[in-house]
Amino acid sequence: MDSALEQELQIFAENIRLASLRAVAAAGGGHLGGIFSMAEALAVLYGDVMRVNPRNPAAPERDKLVLSKGHCGPGLFAALALKGFFPLEDLLTLNQNGTLFPSHCDRQKTPGVDMTTGSLGQGASSAAGIALADQLARRAYRTFLILGDGELDEGQVWEMALFARQRKLRNLVALVDLNGQQLDGDTRDICAGVANAGAMFASFGWNMLAVDGHSVREIHAALQPAAGVPMQPTAIILKTIKGRGWSRLEGKPKVHHSVVDEAQLREAEAEITRRIASLQAAV
Amino acid sequence: MPIIDGALEMRQVFYQSVGRLAAQDERVVVLDADLSSSSGANAFAANYPDRFFNCGIQEANMVGVAAGLSAGGFIPFVHSFAAFISRRALDQVFVSCAYAGLDVRLVGSDPGLAGHANGGTHMALEDVALMRSIPGVVIVDFSDPGMIDPVLDASMRQPGVYYFRLFRKTRENLYPQGTEFELGTAYIAKDYGNDATIISAGFIGMREALKAADLLRRDGVAVRVLDMFTIAPLDAGAVLAAAAQTRAIVTLDNHSITGGLGSAVAEILAGRTATPFRRLGATGFGEVGTLDYVLEKFGLNAAAVAATVRGLLGV
Structure with a gap:
């Protein structure tokens, strides 16, 4: 990866933060902690890795993404808007009456959203089904699955882990946003075992890579198709910080859901736009 | 009730029909949860090994994978025992299949009292209530193998979530071969007269309902x-016609008294008619025993149906 692409993807990640922040603020609040922790992953996926076409979002010949931590939908919508699937200002209708942008992902409403999610764990299985469909239809495309670490409490994820290995779903890539926090608190105080997500996926027979989830360079390298053993699904553990990119949230306790008032919006916008400006200056 | 010599079991007819669709349409695939030799899906697997997926004992994942297969352009038929495909995987049916607007066919075998050999854990007495509460789910309870081809053919023309109740092992045909059935239209199985109407569905319920009609006929009813x-969706027209044309209605559910066919009929009749109406259905949990024993225990056999009709008519 050259440094120009690296900077482009870093800027994309910050723009995902900015656009989802504005959408969540317009709605009054939302799950910014988990949106900000996966911003770099979304930027690498939609900014470079995934083969998708905003003018033909449902074409069978495309890479797919299932955001199983469906409450973080605004982050995905921001990436899609920046990619050209719909105008950026549409995001400001988030959760408004009659909106096409409900904060939990809805494949029937939002162009480019590949699966309906929101009941945690379920996106794991539907992603496996989509990957299986591509194999059956001999479509050489990949399915990316983003899981939260709190979500790993759900048994359905591990049912899927057995199934995907058995079916040799080598075109399935699960990215685990290991930000260490879920609604009620730190994962280590609730189901501490999820901190071992990498070892768990490896023991289920998956390829496993662990990267700095805020390094677009490391994520990009892990997402190259050559990485890992053929015939196995791949789990990429993203070591992340919940709320990354806004000092009011970053690394703080209880940032699963945040209410954003006007002053806080300005404060967060200022932090993010300053970073964007310095990244652009470096280009 | 004719039992045709050498006739196939209901499950064999079902998966033959699925195989016929698979031959015509390469999108058709079959999933099972370690029950393929019980469901009869193993016969499909033998013919289409690349289009059959034994998911293991994991109903939630299986239903979710089916949703993903549908999102990827396939038409999955997904089996487990009725109790598990409904109760156990209900949120996956709701969110990943129905709410997501996908095309999935759920097959629940041994519905209601058909699970009598395994008892209360395996008896689906609430599966219809659960599925009926999810918008758009089409629910079919097969009483005769002749229904399977026309229903599956119709389902191929109309995408959505289907829930098929399948009594696996019967070889009994309740109706003559060649009888025509149309998805969404009640079949008039007997028309002895207008004293009353008995409404049921599925093999176990319909067999008792037909026996009851013959018992009553002997008594001049x-x-x-x-x-x-x-x-x-319920054939409301047939229910309202029965209410207008006959003097009483009795429903017989191979299911709980709560939320099943009888409840669906009640929802049609409420506020529209004064025709005397009673519902028969199971109360409480199931238990092991012979089919005759559990039918008697829950008051769902032909004698109970006939007595209920006579009670409503005062004869």
């Missing part, structure tokens, strides 16, 4: 029997 094999 002439009834109509409706096979409401499409439980959702």
Whole structure:
């Protein structure tokens, strides 16, 4: 990866933060902690890795993404808007009456959203089904699955882990946003075992890579198709910080859901736009 | 009730029909949860090994994978025992299949009292209530193998979530071969007269309903029997016609008294008619025993149906 692409993807990640922040603020609040922790992953996926076409979002010949931590939908919508699937200002209708942008992902409403999610764990299985469909239809495309670490409490994820290995779903890539926090608190105080997500996926027979989830360079390298053993699904553990990119949230306790008032919006916008400006200056 | 010599079991007919669709349409795939030798899906697997997926004992994942297969352009048929495909995987059916607007066919075998050999854990007495509460789910309870081809053919023309109740092992045909059935339209199984109407669905319920009609006929009570094999969407016209044309209605559920076919009929009749109406269905949990024993225990056999009709008519 050259440094120009690296900077482009870093800027994309910050723009995902900015656009989802504005959408969540317009709605009054939302799950910014988990949106900000996966911003770099979304930027690498939609900014470079995934083969998708905003003018033909449902074409069978495309890479797919299932955001199983469906409450973080605004982050995905921001990436899609920046990619050209719909105008950026549409995001400001988030959760408004009659909106096409409900904060939990809805494949029937939002162009480019590949699966309906929101009941945690379920996106794991539907992603496996989509990957299986591509194999059956001999479509050489990949399915990316983003899981939260709190979500790993759900048994359905591990049912899927057995199934995907058995079916040799080598075109399935699960990215685990290991930000260490879920609604009620730190994962280590609730189901501490999820901190071992990498070892768990490896023991289920998956390829496993662990990267700095805020390094677009490391994520990009892990997402190259050559990485890992053929015939196995791949789990990429993203070591992340919940709320990354806004000092009011970053690394703080209880940032699963945040209410954003006007002053806080300005404060967060200022932090993010300053970073964007310095990244652009470096280009 | 004719038992045709050498006739196939209901499960064999079902997966032959799925195989016929698979031969015509390469999108058709079959999933099972370690029950393929019980469901009969193993016969499909033998013919289409690349289009059959034994998911293991994991109903939630299986239903979710089916949703993903549908999102990827396939038409999955997904089996487990009725108790598990409904109760156990209900949120996956709701969110990943129905709410997501996908095309998935759920097959629940041994519905209601058909699970009598395994008892209360395996008896689905609430599966219809659960599925009926999810918008758009089409529910079919097969009483005769002749229904399978026309229903599956119709389902191929109309995408959505289907829930098929399948009594696996019967070889009994309740109706003559060649009888025509249409998805969504009640089948008039007997039309002895207009004294009353008995409405049921599925093999176990319909067999008792038809026996009850014959018992009543011997006593001079002439009834109509409706096979409401499409439980959702319900044929409201047939129910209202029965209310207008006959003097009483009795429903017989191979299911809990709460939320099943009888409840669906009640929802149609409420506020529209004064025709005397009673519902028969199971109360409480299931238990092991012979089919005759559990039918008797829950008051769902032909004698109970006939007595209920006589009670309503005062004869």
